[in-house]
Amino acid sequence: MANFFRDNEDLQFYATVGLPWEPLVDLTELGYKDPEGHASFDEAMQFYGETLDLVGGLVATELAPYAADLDRAPVELHDGEVRQAPAMDRFFRKVGELGLHGLCVPRELEGMNAPLVTYMLSAEMFARGDVGAMTHHSFHGGMAMAMLVYSIHEGSTRFGEDGRIAETRFASEIKDIASGNAWGCMDITEPHAGSDMAALRTRADQDADGNWRLNGQKIYITSGHGKYHFVVAKTSPEESLDSLSFFLVPAYEDTKQGRKRYATIGRVEEKMGHHSSATCQIHFENTPAQLVGKVGEGFKQMLILMNNARVGVSFESIGLCENAYRQAKEYAAQRPSMGRMIAHHELVAEMLDNMETDIRGLRALAAHCAWQEEMAQKLRIAERHPMGSLAGEMKQLGDRCRFEARRTTPLAKYLCSEKAVEISRNAIQVHGGAGYTKDYGAEKLMRDAMVLPIYEGTSQIQSLMSMKDSLMGMIQRPGEFADQMARSRVRSLTGKGETAREVARMRYAVCRAQQYLLTRTAADKLGQVRGLPLKEWRRNLTTGWDPKRDFSWAMLHAERLIRMESFTTIAELLLQQAQEHPSRQKWADRWVERYAAQVQYELDRVLHSGSRLLEELAHARG
Secondary structure: OOOOOOOOHHHHHHHHOOOOHHHHHHHHOHHHOOOOOOOOHHHHHHHHHHHHHHHHHHHHHHOHHHHHHHHHOOOEEEOOEEEOOHHHHHHHHHHHHOOHHHOOOOHHHOOOOOOHHHHHHHHHHHHHHOHHHHHHHHHHHHHHHHHHHHHHHHOOEEEOOOOOEEEEOOHHHHHHHHOOOOOEEEEOOEOOEOOOHHHOOOEEEEOOOOOEEEEEEEEEEEOOOOOEEEEEEEOOOOOOHHHEEEEEEEOEEEEOOEEEEOEEEEEEOOOOOOOOOOEEEEEEEEEEEEEEOOOOOHHHHHHHHHHHHHHHHHHHHHHHHHHHHHHHHHHHHHOEEOOEEHHHOHHHHHHHHHHHHHHHHHHHHHHHHHHHHHHHHHHHHHHHOOOOOOHHHHHHHHHHHHHHHHHHHHHHHHHHHHHHHHHHHHHHHHHHHHHHOOOOOHHHHHHHHOOOOOOOOOHHHHHHHHHHHHHHHHHHOHHHHHHHHHHHHHHHHHOOOHHHHHHHHHHHHHHHHHHHHHHHHHHHHHHHHOOOOHHHHHHHHHOOOOHHHHOHHHHHOHHHHHHHHHHHHHHHHHHHHHHHOHHHHHHHHHHHHHHHHHHHHHHHHHHHOOHHHHHHHHHHOO
């Protein structure tokens, strides 16, 4: 019987020994002190493995065979409610019956209490079956966990002495979602405001009794027919991020007389792909809402959701890549041309080889990122409510995890989503003319992939975030950067083995690019202060840096920089794996063979291009 977990030894690697599971499981299981929990690390890992095996079989047999049907029978709006394809409803009934919506929800709230990393690995398999179904699935358990995290951050969750949750603000909503009876969604985008959140127009007003009401419109809301909506809305008239607040809005209530709606669905978007996933337009008219956190914290609260969503898109992209690669490989092995199967033609063989290498590297980056993000979140909670054997060292470890999660999340979201487009496009190319028809699944994957570099923060937004953090880090911690550059230079000459030396050369190239961009940025900044009194130079050169104004060179090269950083970070992760597990050496070698030269090419572009375009932009801006 088909099983998407059993047929993927690389996915099994991360589910067993490819990640530092022990500290994560220790935190998740409260140091194995919960009488209802697992008694040991081995018992917990066995349960996670069995769950992933269950998901692998379910998706392979109950979702993937119906992906084409779901694509041909998109969701529709009838009498104000979304109607999904029967195959979609049938599949999600089985998901609910197995309790998978509550996979990561704590036991106290009727969930399975598995780590979020386990969910991310399962999400890849969901996406391999159908990305639309994976997206919809993420708005079940993902929203339940978001409710818990928000309650903890605002202080409305109380823990017992044993570390278990004694009470939490959204307990009934979390249980409703974990049971499979409801799901949530995230309402941010508006017709006149995409990435520019300060331009949002949906308003939240408070009456004399302290009750909040929303008025406005949201668009492109994935699974927007859900019951629970997290909404970002303005609570003051200024166009600034400080004018935004965060709300939980129950969109409807089911009564004996029928469904009573507080937020209405205006339309369901007709899309290029993701046909099984409902993308809705939502209208709020004096809709009751509950403030989450404090007034003015909307942008901050949104980022908590967005960071996890971006990690989820990374695994979604990998699942699609895995599907595209396997379709292309199977077709190439069966399609004869010029006396042999096309899989044995050099150009096609290289395309397949590149796909496989890319997927291995992407999974290494996404798994690392997911572990860091989950550890950061759980350690932040544990700082206030000590649990498990890591209590004494959690602050230092938590700081490291937060830093690494912040660094790698944009890398994973950027590269995984961009590679999904590239690999699905190449899968069509392997199929030739047949790939352009609907007789095979390749063209569907291409359509599904196109949105991945767009939603949950475009590739350009990820590039700018990564660039800003790396260059601001250099400004704030110049000594650390100098040490990193020196170490990479030394290791490029003295590293053990050619692959290790090549990885160090990749890191050194990244440092050179960062150094060059900061130097150009500093030169521009110096030009800005020349007209100021000398006594103001120090203040203007050391403070008040504005990436929107001061980082033109870096913004122009931000995508080149994030590609260099992504390729190099993956090389470092694969090399570390090879040092701990010698069988992984071939993947480090293959990745470096593929991307060492690419990093040097991107460096050359950073060093020798950009002047003409920046001069034209400066002239156009006056």
